[in-house]
Amino acid sequence: xxxxxxxxxxxxxxxxxxxxxxxxxxxxxxxxxxxxxxxxxxxxxxxxxxxxxxxxxxxxxxxxxxxxxxxxxxxxxxxxxxxxxxxxxxxxxxxxxxxxxxxxxxxxxxxxxxxxxxxxxxxxxxxxxxxxxxxxxxxxxxxxxxxxxxxxxxxxxxxxxxxxxxxxxxxxxxxxxxxxxxxxxxxxxxxxxxxxxxxxxxxxx
Amino acid sequence: xxxxxxxxxxxxxxxxxxxxxxxxxxxxxxxxxxxxxxxxxxxxxxxxxxxxxxxxxxxxxxxxxxxxxxxxxxxxxxxxxxxxxxxxxxxxxxxxxxxxxxxxxxxxxxxxxxxxxxxxxxxxxxxxxxxxxxxxxxxxxxxxxxxxxxxxxxxxxxxxxxxxxxxxxxxxxxxxxxxxxxxxxxxxxxxxxxxxxxxxxxxxx
DNA sequence: CAGGTAGGCTACCATCAGTAAGTTACCTCC
DNA sequence: GGAGGTAACTTACTGATGGTAGCCTACCTG
Numbered sequence: 001x002x003x004x005x006x007x008x009x010x011x012x013x014x015x016x017x018x019x020x021x022x023x024x025x026x027x028x029x030x031x032x033x034x035x036x037x038x039x040x041x042x043x044x045x046x047x048x049x050x051x052x053x054x055x056x057x058x059x060x061x062x063x064x065x066x067x068x069x070x071x072x073x074x075x076x077x078x079x080x081x082x083x084x085x086x087x088x089x090x091x092x093x094x095x096x097x098x099x100x101x102x103x104x105x106x107x108x109x110x111x112x113x114x115x116x117x118x119x120x121x122x123x124x125x126x127x128x129x130x131x132x133x134x135x136x137x138x139x140x141x142x143x144x145x146x147x148x149x150x151x152x153x154x155x156x157x158x159x160x161x162x163x164x165x166x167x168x169x170x171x172x173x174x175x176x177x178x179x180x181x182x183x184x185x186x187x188x189x190x191x192x193x194x195x196x197x198x199x200x201x202x203x204x205x
Numbered sequence: 206x207x208x209x210x211x212x213x214x215x216x217x218x219x220x221x222x223x224x225x226x227x228x229x230x231x232x233x234x235x236x237x238x239x240x241x242x243x244x245x246x247x248x249x250x251x252x253x254x255x256x257x258x259x260x261x262x263x264x265x266x267x268x269x270x271x272x273x274x275x276x277x278x279x280x281x282x283x284x285x286x287x288x289x290x291x292x293x294x295x296x297x298x299x300x301x302x303x304x305x306x307x308x309x310x311x312x313x314x315x316x317x318x319x320x321x322x323x324x325x326x327x328x329x330x331x332x333x334x335x336x337x338x339x340x341x342x343x344x345x346x347x348x349x350x351x352x353x354x355x356x357x358x359x360x361x362x363x364x365x366x367x368x369x370x371x372x373x374x375x376x377x378x379x380x381x382x383x384x385x386x387x388x389x390x391x392x393x394x395x396x397x398x399x400x401x402x403x404x405x406x407x408x409x410x
Numbered sequence: 411c412a413g414g415t416a417g418g419c420t421a422c423c424a425t426c427a428g429t430a431a432g433t434t435a436c437c438t439c440c
Numbered sequence: 441g442g443a444g445g446t447a448a449c450t451t452a453c454t455g456a457t458g459g460t461a462g463c464c465t466a467c468c469t470g
Contacts, residue, residue, distance in 0.1 A: 016448090020448085041425080043426070052451080062428075126241075129324060165374035165375070168374045168376050169370035176369040194404050195401055195404035198404060199399050218466090219465095247458065258458090259418080262458090267458080414468095415467090415468090416465100417465085418466090421463105422460080423459085426458100427454105427455095431450100432449105432452105435448075438444095440442095440444105
């Protein structure tokens with residue numbers, strides 16, 4: 001059952017490291033989401049990949065390392081989505097709105113895996129938390145950069161703090177939206193704009 | 206070493222269940238914060254309490270149960286702090302500001318344990334996440350209640366969403382403030398007010 | 411002081427993260 | 441087309457740890 005040996009060509013083939021790593025991460029993300037980090041065993045991931053456990057350790061070092069790799073990839077995708085959207089807009093208000101919209105769209109599409117990875121990270125220890133925090137910092141700095149782009153003076157410390165509030169607020173709002181699917185990503189972005197734009201505009205005026 | 210039997214009076218004494226539970230939770234919170242949830246063993250908690258492992262299972266059912274109990278207690282304390290502060294103020298703006306200030310003060314004082322418990326929760330599975338979410342919902346409903354108190358019509362759905370944003374934003378800002386100790390709880394509360402009050406006021410007008 | 415009960419213990423199991431040491435498919439270079 | 445090096449891969453194990461079964465005993469009540 002595990003090895004599909006009914007047709008001879010499907011024998012487990014060797015695979016270049018990069019490909020195998022991608023495959024492992026895809027399977028790992030799936031299983032982590034399905035079972036949760038603690039309840040997931042490395043043996044199960046290995047079995048689903050069709051490979052033996054030491055390979056996972058060869059490539060990712062530890063269970064935590066595997067989780068961190070999954071998080072890092074997800075965060076890279078999220079950052080690509082938001083920064084692309086933001087940079088395509090003109091003017092600070094449009095940039096913030098575009099970035100927010102892209103954010104809520106991304107979360108809606110990758111919602112399950114994203115929230116799981118975000119949540120499960122903390123249990124692991126230092127490195128996974130650090131990875132999550134790095135993701136938030138990335139989003140926060142994107143906001144700061146976009147806002148500062150039109151207000152050349154160095155950003156006030158309050159802008160950093162405000163960016164943190166927005167990032168945290170969006171995260172929570174995205175989670176809330178999962179239970180309120182009638183709210184579209186655009187509406188969510190609009191609400192954050194209505195709630196905070198007045199305050200942000202004053203900081204970058 | 207484990208049993209301090211050098212002086213005869215210090216023999217391990219039996220203790221009523223409620224007291225023992227409190228003691229266990231205090232020790233567990235300490236160890237969870239110190240090591241992180243995954244790296245903490247029930248044997249270690251039991252040893253520090255001065256009791257054997259099955260007692261922990263007798264009282265809390267599982268490692269997860271113990272964590273959930275710790276989180277629930279912390280969340281109760283936080284809610285007491287914020288709701289007391291908010292209800293002592295008059296007028297929606299003062300209420301929100303008081304609640305926020307109390308929140309950031311509480312986090313600053315119980316910061317380590319709070320963030321750890323919050324973070325570590327997710328790794329466990331359903332019930333710990335649920336506990337954390339319940340805490341956020343509690344704060345969010347407090348905000349809604351305080352705002353609605355002066356705007357008798359039923360709260361618009363946007364107010365719910367806005368409350369979620371504020372709760373999430375405060376959480377993130379509190380974490381950020383740990384790395385920026387020059388910012389006082391009052392300043393943090395003030396920043397959130399400046400950033401969001403305009404938007405909130407429009408919802409409850 | 412009998413004796414019930416709640417608090418407590420020892421000793422164990424099953425699972426799972428992580429590792430050591432060996433095997434083999436595939437590619438390269440003669 | 442074969443030698444042989446290397447990277448992919450395996451089997452078989454260990455130690456730690458969450459969780460449990462079954463027994464013991466301190467303390468209180470009568």
